[in-house]
Amino acid sequence: xxxxxxxxxxxxxxLEQIRGVVEAVRSLPExxxxxxxxxxxxxxxxxxxxxxxxxxxRTRHLFVGVAAxxxxxxxxxxxxxxxxxxxxxxxxxxxxxxxRMQIEAEDLTEPDxxxxxxxxxxxxxxxxxxxxxxxxxxxxxxxEALESVVASRPDPEIRRQERPRxxxxxxxSRDTQLIAEEAEVAELPEAPPSREAQRITEPASPQESTxxxxxxxxxxQSIAExxxxxxxxxxxxRGTLPMPRAAYLDEPGIVSTTAxxxxxxxxxxxxxxxRMTGAVVPATIIIETEEDVARAKISATGxxxxxxxxxxxxxAVFDGPLMAGQETVLSVRMMARNAGEQTVCLRVRxxxxxxxxxxxxxMGDFTEPIPPAERKVQFDFxxxxxxxxxxxxxxxxxxxxxxxxxxxxxxxxxxxxxxxxALAALRMIAEAADCQVxxxxxxxxxxxxxxxx
Amino acid sequence: MGDNPAENRREPDLIRAAQxxxxxxxxxxxxxxxxTVYNTAYRMLxxxxxxxxxxxxxxxxxxxxxxSFRGDASLSTWLYRITMNVCLxxxxxxxxxxxxxxEEDDEGEPASERDMPDTSxxxxxxxxxxxxxxxxxxxxxxxxxxxxxxxxxYDLRGLSYREVSSVLxxxxxxxxxxxxxxxxxxxxxxxxxxxxxxx
Numbered sequence: 001x002x003x004x005x006x007x008x009x010x011x012x013x014x015l016e017q018i019r020g021v022v023e024a025v026r027s028l029p030e031x032x033x034x035x036x037x038x039x040x041x042x043x044x045x046x047x048x049x050x051x052x053x054x055x056x057x058r059t060r061h062l063f064v065g066v067a068a069x070x071x072x073x074x075x076x077x078x079x080x081x082x083x084x085x086x087x088x089x090x091x092x093x094x095x096x097x098x099x100r101m102q103i104e105a106e107d108l109t110e111p112d113x114x115x116x117x118x119x120x121x122x123x124x125x126x127x128x129x130x131x132x133x134x135x136x137x138x139x140x141x142x143x144e145a146l147e148s149v150v151a152s153r154p155d156p157e158i159r160r161q162e163r164p165r166x167x168x169x170x171x172x173s174r175d176t177q178l179i180a181e182e183a184e185v186a187e188l189p190e191a192p193p194s195r196e197a198q199r200i201t202e203p204a205s206p207q208e209s210t211x212x213x214x215x216x217x218x219x220x221q222s223i224a225e226x227x228x229x230x231x232x233x234x235x236x237x238r239g240t241l242p243m244p245r246a247a248y249l250d251e252p253g254i255v256s257t258t259a260x261x262x263x264x265x266x267x268x269x270x271x272x273x274x275r276m277t278g279a280v281v282p283a284t285i286i287i288e289t290e291e292d293v294a295r296a297k298i299s300a301t302g303x304x305x306x307x308x309x310x311x312x313x314x315x316a317v318f319d320g321p322l323m324a325g326q327e328t329v330l331s332v333r334m335m336a337r338n339a340g341e342q343t344v345c346l347r348v349r350x351x352x353x354x355x356x357x358x359x360x361x362x363m364g365d366f367t368e369p370i371p372p373a374e375r376k377v378q379f380d381f382x383x384x385x386x387x388x389x390x391x392x393x394x395x396x397x398x399x400x401x402x403x404x405x406x407x408x409x410x411x412x413x414x415x416x417x418x419x420x421x422a423l424a425a426l427r428m429i430a431e432a433a434d435c436q437v438x439x440x441x442x443x444x445x446x447x448x449x450x451x452x453x
Numbered sequence: 454m455g456d457n458p459a460e461n462r463r464e465p466d467l468i469r470a471a472q473x474x475x476x477x478x479x480x481x482x483x484x485x486x487x488x489t490v491y492n493t494a495y496r497m498l499x500x501x502x503x504x505x506x507x508x509x510x511x512x513x514x515x516x517x518x519x520x521s522f523r524g525d526a527s528l529s530t531w532l533y534r535i536t537m538n539v540c541l542x543x544x545x546x547x548x549x550x551x552x553x554x555x556e557e558d559d560e561g562e563p564a565s566e567r568d569m570p571d572t573s574x575x576x577x578x579x580x581x582x583x584x585x586x587x588x589x590x591x592x593x594x595x596x597x598x599x600x601x602x603x604x605x606x607y608d609l610r611g612l613s614y615r616e617v618s619s620v621l622x623x624x625x626x627x628x629x630x631x632x633x634x635x636x637x638x639x640x641x642x643x644x645x646x647x648x649x650x651x652x
Contacts, residue, residue, distance in 0.1 A: 014637075014640070018640050024586070025608045025609055025639070028586055030492055031492055033488060036505075037508060040505070041487055041508070044479075045479060045516055048516050
């Protein structure tokens with residue numbers, strides 16, 4: 001990485017700027033809270049108790065007043081009616097009104113026990129909010145800025161969707177309501193976490209990653225799903241994936257999609273340029289959509305004998321939003337254990353709009369690695385020391401070579417008209433320096449030439 | 454949250470007492486942590502008045518839920534988590550209301566960094582430094598919620614990767630990569646003012 005930064009001015013500048021910004025962030029001063037805040041916090045227990053008491057309790061005086069007023073009106077009305085109809089049973093309506101008033105007052109004061117049970121309402125909230133592990137102090141605190149500049153692997157970041165919030169049930173706190181909403185979403189089949197489900201209190205959903213793992217069978221079937229496939233941009237393979245519109249998990253009852261008007265979802269894959277077994281090689285995936293995708297998740301699995309390196313546990317190579325018209329370029333490193341054609345199955349999923357489809361892409365034929373001695377090299381050495389010349393051949397081919405100390409500073413001038421095997425090149429420069437190449441196990445020794453006995 | 458070792462030593466006792474309804478114990482916990490909660494909320498929400506409201510909301514939730522706090526995580530981590538939830542709720546609530554730090558907020562309160570009291574030990578910040586801090590504060594406020602959250606927790610509040618991971622309940626690797634991208638995004642926000650960093 002340091003070597004790259006030494007060579008790449010853009011990355012070096014970028015890193016320098018990031019360091020400056022981070023330093024500026026860290027230099028932001030603590031601000032003093034307003035003076036009245038401390039007093040507002042001091043009275044929280046009293047305020048909370050007042051607010052969490054049952055509504056009939058909080059508004060007891062109002063209810064009593066209203067009840068009394070209603071009773072008074074009732075008494076007056078009944079009294080007037082009584083006087084209008086008859087004067088024989090003058091006391092009866094007043095007694096009824098008084099009894100009603102007494103009953104209402106008793107209703108208002110009866111369930112005191114509810115107050116003691118009120119804190120239980122918060123338990124559900126806490127079960128989520130404090131269900132976290134104590135932080136481990138042993139943490140790598142080294143800066144990741146270098147990686148941020150050079151590394152390009154995408155972060156499986158989760159984006160959130162807007163979802164209309166339902167009205168809280170009676171007695172339901174705001175957090176309890178939120179958790180209930182999240183639970184509803186979680187019950188939907190194939191439903192990835194919604195925007196609210198990604199609230200911090202929501203634990204991660206391991207089910208999603210395990211359920212999402214594509215099988216080889218599915219990958220084989222998916223080849224037929226590619227509506228278009230062509231060789232383009234050299235070795236890149238392109239496919240248009242069916243991407244239906246207008247299906248939102250947040251709309252009640254919708255768990256599947258309307259069959260497709262097929263919004264183009266372009267995925268181009270450029271296989272590794274060098275394909276040798278046992279070597280880690282990169283492929284490039286380019287994704288482009290014609291409309292914004294709130295959250296797309298792209299996972300990759302290699303065919304048997306092809307190991308994809310450095311992926312997340314759920315095989316994700318990308319998890320995040322896609323902007324219309326912008327290319328998202330990903331790199332996937334892989335290593336083939338077996339020679340022959342290898343494939344990568346990409347699974348592309350999106351929740352908005354809903355897409356779940358697969359693309360099977362050939363990574364080409366992998367071959368057994370060429371032995372270092374047979375790898376082709378081509379150099380022009382003019383007045384170069386034997387040591388440096390050998391070093392270049394070694395660097396290019398992977399040969400293991402030892403140069404005898406007494407001939408290292410010998411100079412050689414060799415021109416290779418064409419690519420030749422590395423061992424032949426080594427012998428050529430050795431001969432030019434009046435040296436010979438001796439094979440010793442899997443290595444070679446360059447030493448002063450001696451006449452054979 | 455709560456840097457005073459003496460306070461930290463007594464904190465478990467205070468928590469237990471507060472869980473049993475001891476308001477004085479709760480008030481001492483508030484005293485120990487409210488500045489940190491306020492500062493975190495201020496950087497998340499951008500406005501002093503919003504930070505005050507959020508701080509109040511945080512401690513209301515704490516009081517309501519303290520009885521079931523099990524102590525699996527430190528109180529500090531738990532407070533950060535609640536603070537972030539309160540702030541994210543507020544940000545979503547005002548999602549369609551553009552945040553302008555240069556305008557007066559709804560209380561007519563000047564909201565920019567330059568108007569905040571300086572409690573640092575430096576004798577006097579230069580105008581340029583104040584401007585830079587104001588710009589950084591505003592740039593943070595323009596970041597997406599996710600990016601803002603990790604910047605505030607890691608770079609500003611000084612939490613470790615693992616602590617951020619616990620607070621946000623996301624994998625450690627995600628914290629690191631999100632922080633990287635957040636820093637890049639912040640650099641982009643600050644791009645017009647890069648010359649200030651050279652001074």
